[in-house]
Amino acid sequence: MQERWLFDELMHAGDEHLDPQYVAGYDHKAGVDPALDLALLRDLALAEASTVVDLGAGTGTFALAAAPLCRRVVAVDVSPAMLTLLRARAEQQGLTNVEIVHAGFLTYEHGGEPADFVYSRHALHHLPDFWKAVALHRIAAFLKPGGVLRLRDLIFSCDPPEVERVIEAWLGGAAQRAEEGWTRRELKTHLGTEYSTFSWLLEDMLDRAGFVVQHVEHDESMIYSAYTCVKR
Numbered sequence: 001m002q003e004r005w006l007f008d009e010l011m012h013a014g015d016e017h018l019d020p021q022y023v024a025g026y027d028h029k030a031g032v033d034p035a036l037d038l039a040l041l042r043d044l045a046l047a048e049a050s051t052v053v054d055l056g057a058g059t060g061t062f063a064l065a066a067a068p069l070c071r072r073v074v075a076v077d078v079s080p081a082m083l084t085l086l087r088a089r090a091e092q093q094g095l096t097n098v099e100i101v102h103a104g105f106l107t108y109e110h111g112g113e114p115a116d117f118v119y120s121r122h123a124l125h126h127l128p129d130f131w132k133a134v135a136l137h138r139i140a141a142f143l144k145p146g147g148v149l150r151l152r153d154l155i156f157s158c159d160p161p162e163v164e165r166v167i168e169a170w171l172g173g174a175a176q177r178a179e180e181g182w183t184r185r186e187l188k189t190h191l192g193t194e195y196s197t198f199s200w201l202l203e204d205m206l207d208r209a210g211f212v213v214q215h216v217e218h219d220e221s222m223i224y225s226a227y228t229c230v231k232r
């Protein structure tokens with residue numbers, strides 16, 4: 001793809017994700033527990049021979065937890081600050097099978113055997129829908145047939161007439177302090193400057209990219225969804 005018209009992923013990565021100070025506090029703020037997703041992928045045959053690619057890996061909570069269970073983990077992110085922390089954590093933990101790649105959904109070039117699993121959590125919403133569809137095609141291209149995409153994101157499982165009620169309820173539950181979660185101001189920044197989409201749009205994109213959705217979880221807030229998809 002020609003660079004001159006490619007979407008600028010770094011410019012849309014979220015300024016906070018490029019800020020080492022924010023990144024240092026990210027894990028405490030996000031409180032991510034990878035256990036359930038790992039258990040789900042193990043049930044789908046993630047094992048010592050597997051290759052896993054984590055797109056938008058951030059500080060690496062999922063990638064580093066997956067590494068002891070599989071052969072190769074590729075952790076991909078556009079943020080140098082995120083990758084610096086991820087690299088330090090991988091070294092601290094003595095993990096030798098984690099490859100750290102500075103790239104985005106639209107620029108990552110997969111080398112070696114096709115991947116068995118692709119994981120992405122709370123990152124795809126940094127792309128507008130046009131580019132999400134392109135990114136999903138790119139993911140399908142480096143997954144093995146039968147390979148699994150586990151995708152979690154802020155994805156609205158409602159229809160446009162419900163948006164106001166859903167968003168107001170979400171904003172009403174925002175964290176008071178930025179260290180403990182996402183504040184009302186941060187949630188409004190997400191709504192105004194990032195690209196969460198409707199589940200029914202995303203599902204069409206997944207289908208067109210060559211995925212069969214095996215399982216969908218829509219959070220009761222209608223803000224978060226998780227998809228387990230298999231490449232046809």
Ligand SMILES: C[S@@+](CC[C@H](N)C(=O)[O-])C[C@H]1O[C@@H](n2cnc3c(N)ncnc32)[C@H](O)[C@@H]1O
Binds near residue numbers: 010055079127
């Ligand atoms: C909210 S964080 C999520 C990090 C991690 N996946 C997690 O669940 O904790 C979003 C991450 O996506 C990264 N990101 C933003 N745009 C991206 C893109 N186009 N390609 C790859 N990563 C991107 C950011 O740098 C950031 O690390």
